[in-house]
Amino acid sequence: MDTFLQQLINGLTLGSVYALLAIGFSLIFGVLNLVTFAHGEVLMVGAFTGYFVWRLIPGNIPLAIAAGAAGAFLIALVIERVSFRPFHGAPHMTTLLSTLGVSIILLNSGVLLMGAETRSLPDPPRLGQVMLGPARVSVLQLLIIGVSLAMVLALTLFIARTRWGRAMRAVSQDLDTARLMGIPTTRITVLAFGIGSALAGVAGVLIGLYYNAFSPMMGVDAGLKAFAATVLGGLGSIPGAVLGGLLLGMAEDMTSAYFNAQYRDVVGFSIIILMLIFRPRGLMGKRL
């Protein structure tokens, strides 16, 4: 039973990172009503920003996380400018194509600049382990879960309580009316895109630290997982994204623990297909 608890915590760790990715994805979809293909590559950029900051100033986890968020935020400003703003009102296919192009460019620039091989930190954080009942849990795992949940909470409060958050909700309901009411809609969409991406950057740093592996390829599957988690929870719903992320993380971890590690990714992709076919609005989403 203690191994089960162990796996539960492993799954929870992975799941909380997915949740972080998924709420960013969901926020972007909710406000811009558009889906981005570049979310995984934004995560990769954030992870590498954190990686290089760590190499400069080792041992400072909050700094690395902040750097990851900042790096992802900055790249998001560029992506929004190049592949979303020019296509306001254009068919959906256009932004799908443009963000797909941007993600291919980011991925391959990453490979060209840094090589395709996986990098590790020579001095990964050593935080030790604690016993949680019968299970041995690393402090890093608890930190990842804690940071993710704190981010989710902060975002929820931001959207529910602040003026900017209210403006975002207004834009997500009706962009034209929001603009007529004097809301600076462009600034709001940029902000939403930036915040959603910054969360992906944080997720990138966390997952990089967790496995101590940073690679230009790390965003490819992560982007798909973000979508899987979002679809599972319900597109555009923040609580749904959290739930979807946690469930996906658990399902993947249980698959590799009790069935076959090689089928881990198959689970995620099968969930996408099954959910979209049988319950496209997800577990907690609004009716499409």
Added chain:
Amino acid sequence: MRQLPIWARWGVFAVAVVLFGLLFRDQSYLMRVGILALLYAVLTVSLNLVNGVTGLFSLGHAAFYGIGAYASALLALRLGWPFPLALISAAAVAALFGLLLSLPSVRLRGIYLAIVTLAFAEIVRLMLINLQDLTRGPFGLPGIPSPDLFGVKLTSDFSVFLLALVLLLVAVYIVESIVHSRVGDALLAIRDDEQAAAACGIPIFRYKVLAFVTAAFIVGMAGSLYAHYTRFISPDSFTLNESFIVLSMLVLGGLGSTAGAVLGAGILTALPEFFRFAAEYRMLIYGIVLVLVVLFRPQGILGSTAFTKPALRLPTLRRAVRGGLRGAAKP
């Protein structure tokens, strides 16, 4: 200038390609690039039927390509089937998978369909890696026999080049005869305004599945020829990158245009060959082309403006419903 009829235009194209082949038949490098360009053209023409003409956003081409290649290779290796039979069977297998994928999923709109097809492509690739008893997993399948026609082995590059050209012409024929038929008008109507098309009694679901399955069939044939040409396939040959490459080719050539699809495939196969000092630049070029084309010329080189102006074109719809005017000019 009066335009030549469509069969004559493709005839001229075929003659030009054959002349190119005859000129360079001894230069194996050029032949290799030519064969790849023709195979990519087949993929792009079939993707155009789904993404360009019907307006569905599929990223599953890599999967059907891989399924066709593996099916054909396995039939030839394990059962010793001759190439033409393996080719047709592989295409049928790919079409079957196309049917299985499209039946539940073509109801989904834009991005959802894109993600389902993308997930499907990833699952197929992971299965090719994991089902080691059948596919030898990451080691791939070596020693696939060269193509043969009625007992004659076609080992020279030039003969494969001609085969690829024939395959392309078959693909063009299939796609163009659909596009220039009443069904084609219905597909265009679905692309332009699905609800209006449904209201006019066009069986949307059936036509979308038809487009999907036909494309998968064509891609399966291309996969088969690819397998017998390179004689070695592994899951690495059928990653999502292949889907993205074909999509870039289609977007460059122009969504909705068969000639554009062939042109885009030709340009984007040849272009990276000029940058051979670093093969890694290849995907980067495709990404940049995709972004630049979408930013500055969304209709591509030869495409229609359907993707820049989201407007309902009533004439197409009316034609689809009444079923007159065969082969009328495309909007």
